[in-house]
Amino acid sequence: xxxxxxxxxxxxxxxxxxxxxxxxxxxxxxxxxxxxxxxxxxxxxxxxxxxxxxxxxxxxxxxxxxxxxxxxxxxxxxxxxxxxxxxxxxxxxxxxxxxxxxxxxxxxxxxxxxxxxxxxxxxxxxxxxxxxxxxxxxxxxxxxxxxxxxxxxxxxxxxxxxxxxxxxxxxxxxxxxxxxxxxxxxxxxxxxxxxxxxxxxxxxxxxxxxxxxxxxxxxxxxxxxxxxxxxxxxxxxxxxxxxxxxxxxxxxxxxxxxxxx
Numbered sequence: 001x002x003x004x005x006x007x008x009x010x011x012x013x014x015x016x017x018x019x020x021x022x023x024x025x026x027x028x029x030x031x032x033x034x035x036x037x038x039x040x041x042x043x044x045x046x047x048x049x050x051x052x053x054x055x056x057x058x059x060x061x062x063x064x065x066x067x068x069x070x071x072x073x074x075x076x077x078x079x080x081x082x083x084x085x086x087x088x089x090x091x092x093x094x095x096x097x098x099x100x101x102x103x104x105x106x107x108x109x110x111x112x113x114x115x116x117x118x119x120x121x122x123x124x125x126x127x128x129x130x131x132x133x134x135x136x137x138x139x140x141x142x143x144x145x146x147x148x149x150x151x152x153x154x155x156x157x158x159x160x161x162x163x164x165x166x167x168x169x170x171x172x173x174x175x176x177x178x179x180x181x182x183x184x185x186x187x188x189x190x191x192x193x194x195x196x197x198x199x200x201x202x203x204x205x206x207x208x209x210x211x212x213x214x215x216x217x218x219x220x221x222x223x224x225x226x227x228x229x230x231x232x233x234x235x236x237x238x239x240x241x242x243x244x245x246x247x248x249x250x251x252x253x254x255x256x257x258x259x260x261x
Contacts, residue, residue: 004162004172010148024145029068032138037061039137040130043201051126060116064131067112068105069095075104079241080229102139102219103245125205125256132211133192133201139215140185147177154179154225176226183218205256212253216246 013021037057044054052060076099077085077092085092113131117124146152150165154174162172191214192207200206220243228240 004164006164007166009166012149024148028141028145031141033065035137036134039134051122056120063112063116064109067108071108072100072105075101075107123204125208129201129207132207133196135211136185136189136192140181143177143181143185152177153227155227174225176222179222184215188214205260209253209256212249216249220246
């Protein structure tokens with residue numbers, strides 16, 4: 001086995017003031033939300049017949065922000081470490097220390113989109129299509145911040161690009177965060193861009209289905225090289241928690257495409 005590429009320990013803060021400041025992970029959320037907001041607002045302005053007016057996009061930003069934070073934290077607490085948080089309930093509110101779940105965040109955003117759709121009387125899939133179109137931005141920067149923070153790395157490997165992460169066991173591991181940034185961020189983002197150019201937003205539900213299928217498949221495959229949570233391992237010795245949580249996404253995406261056909 002090769003020695004691996006030794007990574008330096010990056011500062012988790014972009015800007016810090018005596019232990020407080022802006023973390024890279026927080027910056028990823030900010031860039032993802034504001035970048036997506038700008039694109040959706042521009043899309044709404046370009047098409048006067050769009051189902052969501054600009055005012056609805058403004059409201060959507062607040063809904064999604066709450067959905068991501070509350071849902072992401074709730075998902076991590078419930079899916080990945082319920083015993084710890086049951087014994088230490090005050091730790092639940094310490095979001096700044098890390099611990100967010102994509103699948104929980106997706107659930108929170110889904111609820112937020114449903115609430116907004118009811119308020120503005122637009123199809124919920126029309127809302128989710130526009131969120132799906134820009135979601136890869138946040139996924140890309142989120143996974144890069146995971147890499148900078150040396151967290152959620154992969155399993156031991158003897159491949160030449162295996163990396164030794166700070167505060168790990170010193171073994172070369174898959175940079176699974178970069179795999180996810182490439183597949184869930186860049187590749188899925190490119191698919192969304194092509195879909196937008198081809199008018200998929202006018203085929204309600206298509207962008208949502210592609211996002212669910214694309215992310216679900218990419219995450220399911222990458223889980224084979226991603227180090228599972230130490231206290232969870234593989235559920236029933238068959239699959240990781242991440243893979244299990246991807247199954248409803250794949251089913252929902254396939255069902256939406258089937259209904260659109």
